[in-house]
Amino acid sequence: MGLLINGQWHDQWYDTKTNDGEFIRHESQFRHWIAKPSSEKNTNNSNADIPFIAQAGRYHLYASLACPWAHRTLIMRALKGLENIISVDIVHPLMQENGWTFVNDTATTTGDSQHSSDFLYQLYTHEQPNYSGRVTVPVLWDKQQQRIVNNESSEIIRMLNNAFDGLGATQADYYPSALRPEIDQLNSWIYETVNNGVYRAGFATSQQAYDKAATLLFSALDDLEERLSTQRYLVGEQLTEADIRLFTTLIRFDPVYVSHFKCDRKRIADYPALSGYVRDIYQINGIAETVCFDHIKQHYFTSHKMINPTGIIPVGPAFDLNAPHRRDIL
Numbered sequence: 001m002g003l004l005i006n007g008q009w010h011d012q013w014y015d016t017k018t019n020d021g022e023f024i025r026h027e028s029q030f031r032h033w034i035a036k037p038s039s040e041k042n043t044n045n046s047n048a049d050i051p052f053i054a055q056a057g058r059y060h061l062y063a064s065l066a067c068p069w070a071h072r073t074l075i076m077r078a079l080k081g082l083e084n085i086i087s088v089d090i091v092h093p094l095m096q097e098n099g100w101t102f103v104n105d106t107a108t109t110t111g112d113s114q115h116s117s118d119f120l121y122q123l124y125t126h127e128q129p130n131y132s133g134r135v136t137v138p139v140l141w142d143k144q145q146q147r148i149v150n151n152e153s154s155e156i157i158r159m160l161n162n163a164f165d166g167l168g169a170t171q172a173d174y175y176p177s178a179l180r181p182e183i184d185q186l187n188s189w190i191y192e193t194v195n196n197g198v199y200r201a202g203f204a205t206s207q208q209a210y211d212k213a214a215t216l217l218f219s220a221l222d223d224l225e226e227r228l229s230t231q232r233y234l235v236g237e238q239l240t241e242a243d244i245r246l247f248t249t250l251i252r253f254d255p256v257y258v259s260h261f262k263c264d265r266k267r268i269a270d271y272p273a274l275s276g277y278v279r280d281i282y283q284i285n286g287i288a289e290t291v292c293f294d295h296i297k298q299h300y301f302t303s304h305k306m307i308n309p310t311g312i313i314p315v316g317p318a319f320d321l322n323a324p325h326r327r328d329i330l
């Protein structure tokens with residue numbers, strides 16, 4: 001675990017001392033946007049002027065099967081049928097002194113097919129030789145210009161949702177205009193309390209910081225349980241990006257966050273609506289293939305030596321994500 005400072009790699013754990021033991025997530029720094037190709041010919045709006053234009057085969061996703069943020073992008077890629085349009089590499093689940101690596105020693109890792117790099121941070125220094133900051137997945141890479149487009153999952157999924165629609169993507173909209181205000185509101189609340197909330201609990205280094213995060217987290221889960229008891233998805237009957245973003249945290253909750261991040265007031269298994277909701281989404285075509293508990297458990301329990309110095313991976317829990325969810329009656 002580390003970061004780049006002026007382009008140099010430093011093996012360094014998160015600094016929580018300056019924030020009374022609170023973990024504060026850094027903003028992602030590469031925020032370019034892929035535009036849909038313009039269909040208008042002979043106008044000033046020529047595609048040639050647009051730095052990142054949607055094209056089949058031009059973009060590449062660097063992801064981790066362990067990471068909930070990267071997992072969002074893999075789900076969106078699958079739901080939108082972009083497998084032949086956007087290529088993917090999967091980093092090794094162990095993230096230790098060199099950060100994410102391209103060690104390729106199992107059937108579920110790929111190495112770096114684009115540059116044969118050893119470490120993810122090499123892509124960051126390729127883009128910006130004096131980069132300072134965390135080196136995170138996911139990363140959306142432009143193979144044509146050999147540069148990073150974006151390393152913020154919430155924005156990558158928005159691009160995947162519609163930029164490639166004229167290029168063979170599946171016609172489905174997970175961020176429909178009419179639902180945007182509600183989706184945005186849910187996203188920011190769920191990000192604060194749940195998506196980032198589990199990390200704020202798990203990486204806290206003071207009791208006070210942990211208590212604050214855990215209280216907010218379980219209060220949000222209680223509210224979500226109530227909401228999802230009467231409706232199938234977060235904004236009603238239609239799966240949206242808000243569900244994808246919540247799902248990737250919930251599916252990691254019982255196997256990892258309960259013990260590793262001390263989020264143990266309740267398990268998702270103790271919430272009937274939330275556990276049915278997780279099974280419902282897991283059973284959507286294409287999603288189960290994006291879930292890899294082997295990477296998830298290996299990554300958390302062996303990468304965070306501060307939290308789990310022995311690196312021992314717990315055996316459980318046993319659960320059946322293919323059991324009936326019965327949420328279609330809602």
Ligand SMILES: N[C@@H](CCC(=O)N[C@@H](CS)C(=O)NCC(=O)O)C(=O)O
Binds near residue numbers: 099
């Ligand atoms: N806001 C980013 C967060 C990405 C992120 O923090 N990814 C984690 C993996 S779960 C990471 O790569 N962490 C490495 C680090 O913080 O050094 C996003 O949503 O894409």
